[in-house]
Amino acid sequence: MERLLMKGNEALAEAAIRAGCKCFFGYPITPQTEISAYFAKNMPKRNGVFLQAESEIAAVNMVLGASAAGVRAMTSSSSPGISLKSEGISYLAASDLPCVIVNVQRGGPGLGGIQPSQSDYFQAVKAAGHGDFHLIVYAPASVQETVDMTYLAFENADRYRMPVMILSDGLLGQMMEPVSFPDTEIKLPEKEWACTGHKHRRTHNIINSLYLQPDMLEKSVNDRFMRYERVKSECTLSEEYLCSDADIVVTAFGASARIARSAVDSARKKGIRAGLFRPKTLYPFPETELKASCRNASAVLCTEMNMGQMVYDIRLILENTLPVEFYGRTGGNIPSPEDILTQIEKMNRRIKGGALSGSSI
Amino acid sequence: MEAVFDRPHALCDVPTHYCPGCTHGIIHRLIAEVLDELDIEGDTVGVCPVGCSVMAYDYFGCDMIEAPHGRAPAVATGVKRASPDKVVFTYQGDGDLAAIGTCETVHAAARRENITVIFINNTTYGMTGGQMAPTTIPGQITQTSPYGRDTAMQGYPIKICEMLAAVDGTAFVQRVSADSVPHILEAKKAIRKAFENQLNGIGFSLVEVLSTCPTNWGMTPSAAMERIRKELIPYYPLGIYKDISNQSK
Ligand SMILES: Cc1ncc(C[n+]2csc(CCOP(=O)(O)OP(=O)(O)O)c2C)c(N)n1
Ligand code: SF4
Numbered sequence: 001m002e003r004l005l006m007k008g009n010e011a012l013a014e015a016a017i018r019a020g021c022k023c024f025f026g027y028p029i030t031p032q033t034e035i036s037a038y039f040a041k042n043m044p045k046r047n048g049v050f051l052q053a054e055s056e057i058a059a060v061n062m063v064l065g066a067s068a069a070g071v072r073a074m075t076s077s078s079s080p081g082i083s084l085k086s087e088g089i090s091y092l093a094a095s096d097l098p099c100v101i102v103n104v105q106r107g108g109p110g111l112g113g114i115q116p117s118q119s120d121y122f123q124a125v126k127a128a129g130h131g132d133f134h135l136i137v138y139a140p141a142s143v144q145e146t147v148d149m150t151y152l153a154f155e156n157a158d159r160y161r162m163p164v165m166i167l168s169d170g171l172l173g174q175m176m177e178p179v180s181f182p183d184t185e186i187k188l189p190e191k192e193w194a195c196t197g198h199k200h201r202r203t204h205n206i207i208n209s210l211y212l213q214p215d216m217l218e219k220s221v222n223d224r225f226m227r228y229e230r231v232k233s234e235c236t237l238s239e240e241y242l243c244s245d246a247d248i249v250v251t252a253f254g255a256s257a258r259i260a261r262s263a264v265d266s267a268r269k270k271g272i273r274a275g276l277f278r279p280k281t282l283y284p285f286p287e288t289e290l291k292a293s294c295r296n297a298s299a300v301l302c303t304e305m306n307m308g309q310m311v312y313d314i315r316l317i318l319e320n321t322l323p324v325e326f327y328g329r330t331g332g333n334i335p336s337p338e339d340i341l342t343q344i345e346k347m348n349r350r351i352k353g354g355a356l357s358g359s360s361i
Numbered sequence: 362m363e364a365v366f367d368r369p370h371a372l373c374d375v376p377t378h379y380c381p382g383c384t385h386g387i388i389h390r391l392i393a394e395v396l397d398e399l400d401i402e403g404d405t406v407g408v409c410p411v412g413c414s415v416m417a418y419d420y421f422g423c424d425m426i427e428a429p430h431g432r433a434p435a436v437a438t439g440v441k442r443a444s445p446d447k448v449v450f451t452y453q454g455d456g457d458l459a460a461i462g463t464c465e466t467v468h469a470a471a472r473r474e475n476i477t478v479i480f481i482n483n484t485t486y487g488m489t490g491g492q493m494a495p496t497t498i499p500g501q502i503t504q505t506s507p508y509g510r511d512t513a514m515q516g517y518p519i520k521i522c523e524m525l526a527a528v529d530g531t532a533f534v535q536r537v538s539a540d541s542v543p544h545i546l547e548a549k550k551a552i553r554k555a556f557e558n559q560l561n562g563i564g565f566s567l568v569e570v571l572s573t574c575p576t577n578w579g580m581t582p583s584a585a586m587e588r589i590r591k592e593l594i595p596y597y598p599l600g601i602y603k604d605i606s607n608q609s610k
Contacts (some may be wrong), residue, residue, distance in 0.1 A: 023443050049442045053435065054468035061432040061465070065439020068426045069406065073443065091429045195424035195440065197447050199403040206418045208427040 001180040008143045009034035009173040012076075012102065012166070015150035017042060020186045021100070022071040023049040025062035027081060030114045031170035032104035035076040056081040060088030060101070067097040068207045070194030072154055076102035078170075079120050080111060089163055090129025094209035096193075096224070098157035098164075100150070101135070105169040107332035115332025116170030118254060121309035124167050125282050132221050134228055136164040136235055137282040139253040143177035145280070151182065158189050160231055162224075167282060169305070171255040171334065231284055238286035239278045242268065243293040246275030248347055251290070251302045251314050253279050256335065260303050263340035272348045282310070287317045298351045300324040303340055305333075323356050371396035371405075371422040378416060382582020384539035384572040385414055385481065389421070391545070392452070392479060395553045396423060399560065405448040406440050408433045410462075412454035413487040413574075431462025434469035437476045448559055450477040456486045459495040459519050466521075473530035473564035477555045480521060480567055483574040484593065491577025495519045498596050503577070518596070522569050526602035533558050533566035534602040540571065540589035544599070554606070563606050571597060 006014070013035045016024070024039040026032075036052070043050035049066075053059035059075045066073035077085060082103045092099055105120045107113040124137045136156055138149040146168060153164040195205050211217035241261060243249055248267070252260040257278040267274035277293040279286050294300060300322050302311040308326040315324045327343045329335045350356040368374060372393035379385045396402045405423035409415060411430035418425035428436040433451035441449045458466050458480050469476065485503055486492040493506040496518050500509045510518075522536045533555060537548035548570055555566035571593050573585035580588060 023439065025439065051438070051442060054464055057432065058435040058438075058465050058468065061429065061435035062439035062442070064428070064432075065408070065426065065436035065441075066443035067439070068436070069440045069443040069447070071443040073439070087429055088432070095427075195406045195426055196444065197404040197406065198424055201403075204422055205424045206427075207425070208418055210415060210427055 001183065003178045003180050005176055006143060006179050007034055007174060007176050008146050008168065009104065010038045011143050011179050012146050012150050012168070013038035013042070015147040015181060016074055016100065016154070017046055017048065018181055018186070019151045019154040020072045020188055021048065021074050021154065023063070023066040023073040025051050025053050025059040025066070025073070025075050027053050027056045027059050027077065029078045029081045031106055031116070031173050032076045032078045032102065034173065035102060035104070056084035057088065060085040060092070063099045064088055064092055064095070064097060067092065067099045068095070068195050070191040070196050072158070072188070074100035074102065076104065078104045078106045079108050079117070082120060082123065086129040089135070090131050090133065091209055092163045093129070093133035093135065094131060095207050096161040097207065098161050100153045100157055100164050100166065102166045102168060104173040105167065107330065113332040114170065116255060116334060117306060117330065117332055118169055118256060118304050119306035119309070119330060120167065121282065121304070121306060124165050128165070133224065134283050136160070136162065136231060136284070138164070138166045139280060139282050140166065140168060140172060141254055141257045141278065143172070143175065144179050146172060147179050147181060156235055160227055162227070167254065169255050235281060236284045236286045236289070237280035238289040239280060240289065240293040241276040241278070243275035243277060245273055245296055247273040247296070247298050247351065248344055249275050249277050249294050249297045249300050250340070250344065251277045251300060251310070252304065253282060253310060256303055256305050259335055259337050260340055262337035263344060266337060266341045267344045270345070272344060274344050285313055285317070290314065290317050294318060294322060297322060299347055299356050301343055301347055302326050303335060303343070304328045305335070306330050369393035369397045371402040373420055373422050375419055377420055379413065380576045382573065382575045382585060387539050387545060388479065388481060388548070388570050388572065389417065391549045391552050392450070393421065394549065395556050398553065399556055401448045401556070401560070404446070405450065408437045408440070408449065408451045410451070410453040410457040412457050414452055414454065414481065415488065417452055431457050431460070432465055433457065434462065434465040434474070434476070434478065438469055438472070438474050441474060441476055445475070448556065450479060450556070452479045453481065454487065455480070455482045455484065455494045455496040459521055467525070467528060470525050470528045470565045470567070471530040473532060475559055475562060475564050477559050478565070478567040479552065479555070480569040481572045482521070482569050482597065483572040485574050485577050487574045487577055491574070498592065520597065522567070522602040525567060530565060531567070531603055532564035532605050536569040536571070536597060536599050536602065538571040538589055538594060538599055539573070540586045558606055561606070
């Protein structure tokens with residue numbers, strides 16, 4: 001397999017094309033720029049569609065149309081643009097339409113900044129739009145993983161007929177790393193539900209999210225949530241590092257997990273039994289895996305590039321069985337491994353001094 | 362016995378929810394007749410809006426997509442770009458097309474998307490109970506302009522055909538009316554042309570149909586038809602505002 005040195009954003013776009021993405025619709029925003037630019041350059045040469053829309057709202061609705069027509073479609077944006085897409089994301093989910101949405105996160109709220117951030121965790125996992133629904137949310141931590149997760153995203157979007165989000169950030173999007181693209185042949189599934197013109201051979205297909213009868217709406221939501229149960233058992237991904245004997249488990253996703261990993265290594269060198277738990281899917285969240293990783297821990301440190309968002313899920317899952325503390329930087333600032341190491345050391349001193357304790361699970 | 366009048370094939374045999382005397386039904390029929398005449402029902406994808414015609418997906422026999430409020434032109438763009446061999450049309454009210462969806466409308470026109478847009482101008486938001494629309498004429502009483510639309514406070518109506526005719530990308534724009542037999546026949550011709558343009562690759566074609574909302578206008582169906590003639594046609598003159606179909610052939 002050939003190895004190429006590529007930027008995260010460009011590798012993502014290349015992976016999408018190889019995974020069978022036929023249509024890309026986007027609107028310019030930093031730091032996702034290279035994704036659109038890559039599609040603009042490559043789609044015309046590779047039998048695909050690139051269209052710059054008049055807004056993120058239009059772009060996501062173009063995705064809705066292309067997906068309804070039965071092709072693999074995607075859009076990408078950064079934080080403020082994802083807010084605009086949320087209406088369309090809700091309609092896509094409610095219409096059971098597969099698609100891939102990329103958020104290369106930047107600092108917020110408001111116009112915020114253009115430096116990396118992870119402050120859209122809540123938005124991606126809890127509130128990607130109005131109504132009862134979920135997205136599968138992938139959180140890659142390297143360029144290679146961005147590529148692998150892009151393939152998975154298209155495959156699972158089609159398999160479960162739902163929108164999938166890749167939650168990247170300015171750091172992962174801009175960094176260059178060697179990558180290889182799997183040469184598996186892509187088999188596009190039949191979509192008998194798609195609006196492809198009935199040719200008088202079947203009854204008309206309808207893509208819709210309106211149910212005026214409460215019972216019908218409830219049933220459609222229930223059916224979708226049954227599918228989410230399958231998603232939970234079949235799609236959950238996580239990684240644990242040095243957790244089996246860990247006294248302090250650090251939890252982190254995406255780019256901040258890379259930093260946390262160095263901090264864990266340094267802590268080990270200083271004799272502190274630290275480990276790292278990294279969810280690779282944020283929805284479904286690897287709940288059992290997290291509990292298993294914390295089996296010998298005295299405390300958990302959640303580090304994120306935000307004011308503390310995933311930490312709420314960690315606490316919920318651990319159900320107060322362990323003290324869970326938070327350390328984060330926000331606004332586009334990236335915590336250094338030393339910052340996190342300092343937190344681990346402080347935590348370690350408090351554990352040893354008896355100031356930090358919880359029952360084990 | 363020979364049948365001389367029948368339901369078009371592209372119009373499903375189901376009861377509609379439209380109010381008595383509402384011209385949405387007439388316009389549905391015209392579109393369905395055109396789909397039959399051009400024999401394109403099996404290759405057509407329709408996009409319905411949020412508004413009184415939100416459930417048009419149950420009424421048209423072709424494949425149908427229900428779009429978010431105002432986004433039908435973007436959804437139609439996605440369908441058409443993904444499958445250029447399909448015939449794609451949108452069916453949109455004035456709130457949908459000329460307020461919340463103005464951006465999508467103007468840019469689909471500017472890109473000369475090869476789609477057909479049927480624009481129902483009934484000068485009000487029918488579905489939500491008769492609020493002021495971007496096309497509500499000065500002085501018109503609605504739920505949210507209870508003293509009559511005051512241009513000093515609430516501004517001026519948007520004349521979509523006039524506006525889109527000024528957009529280079531637009532290929533064909535015509536305003537017609539559903540108030541009387543001659544006008545309905547004219548409307549049918551315009552709708553047919555808007556679909557033929559798409560089949561001929563001519564590009565963005567929009568037909569605005571002046572339509573009634575007897576329920577929210579507080580009028581009988583016949584008084585509503587009369588209102589189109591007396592008040593609306595003078596404000597929104599009928600006619601072809603742009604047609605490049607001869608040039609580009
Ligand atoms: C985002 C959003 N805003 C508001 C509404 C509420 N709403 C439903 S229909 C409608 C107006 C439709 O009016 P129009 O487009 O003129 O069509 P008509 O009902 O007159 O045929 C509105 C505002 C909505 N469904 N979605
Ligand atoms: S409310 Fe008005 S536009 Fe809607 S169906 Fe009734 S008459 Fe027609």
